Amino acid sequence: GAGVSQSPSNKVTEKGKDVELRCDPISGHTALYWYRQSLGQGLEFLIYFQGNSAPDKSGLPSDRFSAERTGGSVSTLTIQRTQQEDSAVYLCASSLSQGLNTEAFFGQGTRLTVV
Amino acid sequence: SQQGEEDPQALSIQEGENATMNCSYKTSINNLQWYRQNSGRGLVHLILIRSNEREKHSGRLRVTLDTSKKSSSLLITASRAADTASYFCATDPYNTNAGKSTFGDGTTLTVKP
Structure with missing residues (x-):
């Protein structure tokens, strides 16, 4: 695709349930990053893939x-037994x-709400 | 604490004025990047400045880097209401293979029409 695609865009789940977040990076991008952003905060690095x-x-x-x-393409981030503190926007970049010696392109994120 | 810290946390200006945001970091870096985020969703890359560069321009944006002070500034000239967003600096630490970058908490800019 033309950009980084994340799905779902919004997810509401009950505490204790598992969730799976998906990221489709830009074709040909070998590096992929997951970040988490809590409300009003900066981005918190979670994990990075090379291939x-x-x-x-x-x-x-x-x-x-x-x-x-x-x-070397699609990535999934799985959160098991979700807790309320897991509520955040999960951002993927490729x-x-x-490293970020080249420009990183971000998806629109998945807003996860654990109730 | 975060490697990159933006200052101020919030900035409110009138359309047409210039906006200056600052970023400080702690460790040596390969490069520093500035991003814009609208409505708490995806980030848009604005500009990358390498550790051996001191100033870079892109349209109405001017970024400076002072590695001796471990700081960078982002200047937006002739601001517009559409510049209203949160702005983040991200540092790529020197000599790391981790490929990760560290973001500050951002500066929230409001440009009033």
Whole structure:
């Protein structure tokens, strides 16, 4: 596609349920990043992929969070047993190479609300 | 705390005035980028400045970088109501293979018509 696509755009879920967030990066972009943004805050780094591998998972808040990327393209971020503090906008970005030496393009995010 | 910190947290100006936002960071960097975010959703890349550059221009935007002070500024000249948004700086730490960037909490700019 022309840009980074994230789905769903909004998700309301009950506490304790699992959710899966999807990111379709720009075709050909090898690097993919997941960030989380709480209301009125900056972006919190979660995880980054170079191809299908994730060299840095240090930002994942807990073992309830996991992410994978297949075929060097689509990535899914899974949150198990959601908690109210997981409520945030989850943003995905992709770039041609690792790091932000090249421009990173962001999706519109998934707004997750845990009730 | 965040690697990048923007200042001020909020800025309100009249259309036509200039807006200046500042960013400070803690560790050495490869580059620094400025992003704009409308309505709390996707970020739009504005400008990238490398550690060996001191100033960069793009249209009505001017970015400066002072690596000795570990700070950067974003100047928007002749502001318009459409410039109303949150502005973030992001730093790419030096000598990292992590590929991650650290964002500040942003400056919320309001341009009044």
